[in-house]
Amino acid sequence: MKLAVNRRQLLKGIMGAGGAVAGGLVCSVAAEEHPAYPVASPDAVGMLYDNTKCTGCRACMTACSEANGLPAETLCPIDPAISTGLWDVPADLDSKTKNIIKLYREKDGDNFSFVKRQCMHCLDPACVTGCPFGALKKNTWGAVTWNSSFCIGCRYCEVACPFDVPKFQWDQWNPKIVKCELCFDQRLKNNQEPACTAVCPTRAVIFGNRNHLLAEAKQRIADTPGKYFEGRVYGEHEAGGTQVLYLSGVAFDKIGLPKLGNTSLGHYATKVSSVIYKWLSGPIVVAGILGSVIKRNWKRHEAEAVEAEKETGLPEQL
């Protein structure tokens, strides 16, 4: 019996089906986009930190370490003299510190200010965009969380984060990425607010819906004109917007909040590639063009190779 399809047709069919499956997969994963100016989802939660209210008591740091089971950082890289091994003296966010209160003091003058640093929970986080297997993801309520079973430890999140937040356990053989997750597993899931906001005695940092917090911050600015730097909320637009918002009495860059553009980094990084790689169309088109040219040149090359073999008695070398 003669087969209805010859081998070439069968091969083409298999390749076509494979391509369709691959294409389908690519489409299904590539559902979400990276708009230049992302909009917070209505249920996005966050924190508002107002450093004019902060007394620097560091209760939030203790509460954070306790809630997250973090060990004390007893080695202070800035001042070895205070590294007595007794107290928690981190100099900055590190693999044992997800939340820190830092002090900024003007070089000449009495002005000073505290600043609380932790993950900003961006609306379109660069770390999530870069994470190859989705270990970091934008979870429920917009919390940016880390899943150990998908992380390969490439540290692209550290390179990408404009706020230098994710930290890597350099001293561990099976290292984790350590960053504030808004106490997602520890508290948020159980309808509790994050540990830091829960303990703040002056309510310098408060927890809530991002839209409500933004309204509250703008209300404070309106109520006390001239009190807050630039009369604006840091995080409303920075890097496409963050779910942690700041009000500050001193310049943002002085307390370590970097000057950033308003577009999301994810948008900047993927605006061209998302078009080229849509349904793998770019690579397929390039393959088609190259393939047809190569096929033509290949035929000519083979013809010449046959000639040369006749002449020298040696087969061609590919």
Added chain:
Amino acid sequence: MNANGTAGSTLVNHWQRGVPVYREAVVETPFLFFSAWAAVGLALALVRVLSPLGPFSGMNDAYAWGIWKTFNVMTLTALGSGPLAIGMAAWVFNCRKLHVVMRTALVSGFLFYAAGLVALGGDVGRPWNFWHVIFPWNWNTHSAMLEVAVCMPLYCAMFLGFENLPMLLERIYYTGNGRVKTNLRRWAPTLKRIYPYMITGAYVLPVMHQSSLGALLLLAGNKIDPLWQSPALPLLYLLAAFVCGSGFVTFVLLIACLRYSRRLDIGLLSELGNVISVSCFVFLAVRFADLIVRQQLGRAFVFDNMSVLLLLETGLILIPAIALRNPKTRETPRQLLLTAISACLGGMVFRYVPTTVAFSPANRAMYFPSTPELLISIGYISLVLAVFGIAVKYFAVLPGELSEWNQMSKVFSERYRKLRTNKDTSWLASLLTR
């Protein structure tokens, strides 16, 4: 000879086919030298497998990527892009002379890629989670890192592996017995049938991941100096791969032929010089068009550290671009060698600088590779050189004349005759005699 005897045919060259290096002993001083460095590097790499990254490397949270990623992968795979640069020139742009130097490009390219991948394996903190790569539903398709993680091993193992296969099979054919020969002859047509499709893939994939290496830096945003941070980085990284790839193949050919006293094919080398020059011009055109569009051109000439680096990189690429337009330069081996080195260095400076030197996280931190980190990095490079030195002796890699091939086969058949009279026909014996 071609029917009408025109120059520029695929096979009629001074250099006509790859010929194993057969006069020299397998173990030579440079081989021992590089093997020693490779051994030190690999031993330390093994220690790293058992040790956390922290005490071992100079990396920190601000400079989370050290030289294993930024130099061994992001910079050196540009040197390993010879198969892309020369392959596209030969198969797509029809520079048919260049076919004979493809094997030099393929072996060196494969080795640089393989070493880069090994470096990457030792650099990541949780390699045991890498198995997710085989399940596309675990992919974050927005991530340039994913593109690199999928594309690079696939290209190295499947496409570069396939392209290097004929060379391997050829050796097995010539050293094998009757049954091996029959089997190989039976499979040869299949191999040739899929060959054009495979080389198409072998050009599409590196175009994708070489540009993705540049795309990795986009997310770093304004941590990278605006002289480098640009939406054109992916394209520039790809073009730099062409500059480095063509330059490095030329460099390797010249050095290896000098070392093993092969006669040079000036016509072909001149063609390679042409490829370098064109690659350099295209790179510079895009580089400066980008600087002008982003209004950074003025900053390029303020002569601060960053501007000097940019000018250094530009100079290193501009010299070969212009000098190699002159046929005399292209045809003078010494000048060709120097300009090829210049192109390689220029491309490497461009690829390396934005990852480390022009990368300044807000946190005032420092990074300098630790001694073991450096030794491992040097070890991987030495491994490439040592293996390359062996490969050219066992396989028909370096190009030579037909007479060279005939002489080689005479020497070898003499050795085999002696072996057969000693009744030793094992593959190992043939390996020892080459």
